Amino acid sequence: MRSIFNKVLLDLAREDTRIFMVLADIGYGEIEPFAEAYPDRFFNVGVAEQNMTGVACGIAMEGNIAVTYSIANFPTIRCLEQIRNDVCYSNTNVKIVIIGGGLAYGALGMSHHSTEDIALMRALPNMVVVAPGDFAEAEAATRAMIAHDGPLYYRCGYKQEPPIHEGPIHFRLGRAIQVWDGKDATVIFTGTIGNQAQAALRELLKEGIRCRLVSMHTVKPIDKEAILAAAQETGAVITVEEHVVQGGLGSAVAEVLCDAGVYPKKFLRLALPDKFVSLVGSHEWLLDQFGLSARKIQASIKGLLQ
């Protein structure tokens, strides 16, 4: 997905000369085409995320679009105050892009896991929070990111995630995409964990359990209509996210339901527990350990609906 992102951004930068890339010595093997094509709009600030974000803000305040880019939580938590005070308060056109949300960097360990980012970013006024699920969403989200006027957080996948959508998609920030319909429950996911959710639902289908599948690629502003419809029409809502259970997608969905006084008969948040990862292992292995592999998601949903 990161390659798709970089390719689309490169294409957009050809037409839109306002686009700058400001990064902090991360992106080897991906960002070189941009650096070579637009050296006067490409800045590697060195390993200095606070300065990266401040510089991006200053560039954006002069009428440009500045994209900060790094992996995991480096361009978010390390420089959270710059994002809050500089970017969001000024409502400037800075786009914060991370590669590898959640546990994508697996065995690299806790320092390289981005597992609180959605909660932190969605707490910030003026910030839009986007986590595309597959390549089609990633491409559309990149275009939407540049078209959007204001701060935006983009949680990008790290590898060759399989497609979730079969045909062309209609992507709009803040509007969920229904992947397929179902009557027994609705599974709402955000980001690349959608692949695991989708695989789980395929297995459940074999057992006669038909769940609606919804991609909530934009966590903020969230699509309230899609959430309320899910609860009212299918009776059960399950959220799936590669993020700690507090403050992320599941919390956002619960807020919408409670605020509207719409209570599904069953509600389940599948997410990472409220603790740091001390286990060592690959992305896929860690997902399984924390109940977010397809087979664990399948079992959890089945247990809920029984």
Place this chain on the structure above:
Amino acid sequence: MQATGDWVDHCKELATTVRAHCLRMTHGGQSGHVGSMLSMAEILSVLYERILRIDPANPNWPERDRFILSKGHGGAAVYAVLAEKGFFPKDWLMTYYRDNGKLMGHISHYVPGVEFSTGSLGHGLPVAVGMAIAARHGGKKHRVFCLMSDGDCDEGSTWEAILFAAQHRLDNLIGIVDYNKIQALGFVKDVLNLEPFAEKIRACGWSVREVDGHCVEEIESSLKRIPFEPGKPSWVIAHTIKGKGVSFLENTVSCHYGHVNDEQLALALRELGRLS
């Protein structure tokens, strides 16, 4: 063109007016940081009277010089200058720090003439660097000024920006430090010594000048010569006195968080010759 004596007198007069405003504003708002405001009065008066290309009638004029106050806690002093320059009505000043006021404690871009909001230290210089990059990229002639405190220079982000600005030879960028040598809890030399300050900044690739930050002629003479060296960002260390202009505030740690009481206000304004 003003004769030399005229502008010098005018800048000194404006600095005194700014001090009087700040004493009244912080007294009225029962708010802190008056010492940090008083120390930069001459720097601000010279910037706004002699250096910055700005238009009070058109605060967003694209060709304006950019000025970022990184020491946002001293924002009342900038508000005072902006009011005197006509960016907004002077009667806004006494709403500072008050319920439903126009002017919040730390400098805010919601106020006409304020380029950027700060308040947490170490934010100004990176943003100024970004603006300088954008100006150069766009072939623009305006300059970007960032006024910092010595506390700003404790922050790692400031040093990240110092390295980056020199790397990119941003000679349209000017960093000024209101070096009053007192920070929140004590003297800079005791808390986190910046010395040898000029040598450090010079070693990072900037061109550095030191001035008496209360001498308007020295400040003006220095800032008229920017960039000090082509291809290098310029750094001005303005040696100042915290609480300058009010004898019982000068060079005291307590005036960082302090404001004056009723009796002290009268005394301070009398010292400044502004007791109405």
